[in-house]
Amino acid sequence: MKVFKFGGASINSFERIQNLATILEEYKNEKILIVISAMGKMTNALEKVTEAFYSGKKADALRLFEKIKQNHLTLLKYAVTQQWEAATNDLLNFFTEVEWLLHDKPVKEYNYYYDQVVCAGELLSSTIVSYFLNEEKILNKWIDVRDLLRTDNTFREAVIDWPVTRQKIEEKILPLFRETDLVITQGFIGSSNENESTTLGREGSDYTAAVFANILNAESVTIWKDVEGVMNADPKDLPGAVNIPELSYKEVIEMAYYGAQVIHPKTIKPLQNKNIPLHVKSFIERQLPGTVITGKNPHHLPPIIVYKRNQVLMTFESKDFSFVEGKPVNTLYEILEDIKIKPNLTQNAAISLYICMDDVAEKIEKVAMEASGIFDVQLEKNLTLLTIRHYTAEFINKLTENKTIVLQQKTANTIQVLMREI
Known part of the structure; x- marks a missing residue:
C-alpha cells in the first residue's frame, strides 16, 4: 500500500484534477491512500474570512465566504455531471458548517475559529476530487479525516493522540481497502475529543x-509537487540549482x-521510525525521477544553499564589562x-x-x-x-563576493555567513 499526497497547486483547476486522474491511472490495481490539500490559495482566502469574522465584520466574512463557495461550485460543474446533485449537497453541508459559525459572535480565542473555518478547504477539495474520479471510473471511497485523526485542542498546532488515531485508522481504513483500491481523505486537519x-x-x-503511512505500514509516501524534486537551492537564488536524487x-x-x-x-519522524521511503515528485513532469528520502546516507551531495533575508543582528553587551555568561x-x-x-x-x-x-x-x-x-x-x-x-571554497567565494561578512561560523559540513551588501 502506498500513500500519495497532492498539494494545493496540483488540484487548483479542472485541468490539474484531470492530471491527478492521469497519474492514478499509472498505478492501477495498487492500494493507495490519497491525502488532499485545499486548492491553491484557498487556505489564505479562508484565513481572510476568519479575520473578518473575528474583527466583528460579519457581512465582510459572509461576502468573502460566498466567493469561496462559488469558486468550488463552478469547479464542480466542470468536474462532475452524473453525480452533480449528490456532490453539490455534500459541498452545501460543508458550507453550512462554516456559515452557522459566521452568523454567531466570536466568544472564543481566534485560533479556535481559525480551525473551524479553514478546515473547510480540504473537505471541499477532496470531495470534488473524489466525485470526479468516481465519474471517470477511477473508483474510490471518501472519508472525513476528522473521524480518524484524534488530537488535543491546541488549535492551529494540534498534537495527535497516536493510540486513539491508530485504533480509528485500523478500524475504519482497512475495511475500506477491502472494497476499493483508492481511499481519499484530507490533510492538515483533525478533531478533538469534543469533535x-x-x-x-x-x-x-x-x-x-x-x-497514515506509519500506522498503515505503507511501502512508501509520495508528495506530488510543482517542482522537479528537492533542489540544492531555490532557483530564484541560484539559477543553476539542481535536483538532488537521493537524501x-x-x-x-x-x-x-x-x-x-x-x-x-515532523513529517520525517513517523517515516524514519518505520524506515518508509519518501518520494518528492513533479505532478507536471511525472516522468522525472524526483527525490527519494530514506535512512541511507548518499555520498557526494552538491552544496546545499539556503538564504534567510531580512535578518537583524542584535548585540548584547554587558554593562559592567563582566563576562557574558550565567544568569x-x-x-x-x-x-x-x-x-x-x-x-x-x-x-x-x-x-x-x-x-x-528574523x-x-x-x-x-x-x-x-x-x-x-x-x-547594552x-x-x-x-x-x-x-x-x-x-x-x-568555490561556492563560498562565489556567494559572498561583493558582500561584507559580519559574522561567520563553520563546521566540517556547514558554513553560515551573516553578511551585508557593500
Missing part, C-alpha cells in the same frame, strides 16, 4: 500523509533547520522564549553576545526593550544569512 475541528500546523498535510532523513531535517523550504521535520544570558533566552522568537545564529565574545534573528519588527523591539535592563543593546538590520551545507 471540534483542529489543524496540525505548518506542513500539516505532509505530516498527515506520514501519520537521507537526517539531511532533510538539517536543511529544514537552516530554513530550506523542504519537508518539515544574565539565561534571562535573555527566557525573554526570547516568552516573545517566541528563535535565534538563527548565535555567537559569544567575552563581554558580548551576538544573536541573528526581523519581525514588533518582536525585535520588545526583545530590545526587555533586555536593555541587563545589557545594539541592532543592525537589512542583513542576509547564508547557509551552505557541504560547502566548497
Whole structure:
C-alpha cells in the first residue's frame, strides 16, 4: 500500500484534477491512500474570512465566504455531471458548517475559529476530487479525516493522540481497502475529543500523509509537487540549482533547520521510525525521477544553499564589562522564549553576545526593550544569512563576493555567513 499526497497547486483547476486522474491511472490495481490539500490559495482566502469574522465584520466574512463557495461550485460543474446533485449537497453541508459559525459572535480565542473555518478547504477539495474520479471510473471511497485523526485542542498546532488515531485508522481504513483500491481523505486537519475541528500546523498535510503511512505500514509516501524534486537551492537564488536524487532523513531535517523550504521535520519522524521511503515528485513532469528520502546516507551531495533575508543582528553587551555568561544570558533566552522568537545564529565574545534573528519588527523591539535592563543593546538590520551545507571554497567565494561578512561560523559540513551588501 502506498500513500500519495497532492498539494494545493496540483488540484487548483479542472485541468490539474484531470492530471491527478492521469497519474492514478499509472498505478492501477495498487492500494493507495490519497491525502488532499485545499486548492491553491484557498487556505489564505479562508484565513481572510476568519479575520473578518473575528474583527466583528460579519457581512465582510459572509461576502468573502460566498466567493469561496462559488469558486468550488463552478469547479464542480466542470468536474462532475452524473453525480452533480449528490456532490453539490455534500459541498452545501460543508458550507453550512462554516456559515452557522459566521452568523454567531466570536466568544472564543481566534485560533479556535481559525480551525473551524479553514478546515473547510480540504473537505471541499477532496470531495470534488473524489466525485470526479468516481465519474471517470477511477473508483474510490471518501472519508472525513476528522473521524480518524484524534488530537488535543491546541488549535492551529494540534498534537495527535497516536493510540486513539491508530485504533480509528485500523478500524475504519482497512475495511475500506477491502472494497476499493483508492481511499481519499484530507490533510492538515483533525478533531478533538469534543469533535471540534483542529489543524496540525505548518506542513500539516505532509505530516498527515506520514501519520497514515506509519500506522498503515505503507511501502512508501509520495508528495506530488510543482517542482522537479528537492533542489540544492531555490532557483530564484541560484539559477543553476539542481535536483538532488537521493537524501537521507537526517539531511532533510538539517536543511529544514537552516530554513530550506523542504519537508518539515515532523513529517520525517513517523517515516524514519518505520524506515518508509519518501518520494518528492513533479505532478507536471511525472516522468522525472524526483527525490527519494530514506535512512541511507548518499555520498557526494552538491552544496546545499539556503538564504534567510531580512535578518537583524542584535548585540548584547554587558554593562559592567563582566563576562557574558550565567544568569544574565539565561534571562535573555527566557525573554526570547516568552516573545517566541528563535535565534538563527548565535555567537559569544567575552563581554558580548551576538544573536541573528528574523526581523519581525514588533518582536525585535520588545526583545530590545526587555533586555536593555541587563545589557547594552545594539541592532543592525537589512542583513542576509547564508547557509551552505557541504560547502566548497568555490561556492563560498562565489556567494559572498561583493558582500561584507559580519559574522561567520563553520563546521566540517556547514558554513553560515551573516553578511551585508557593500
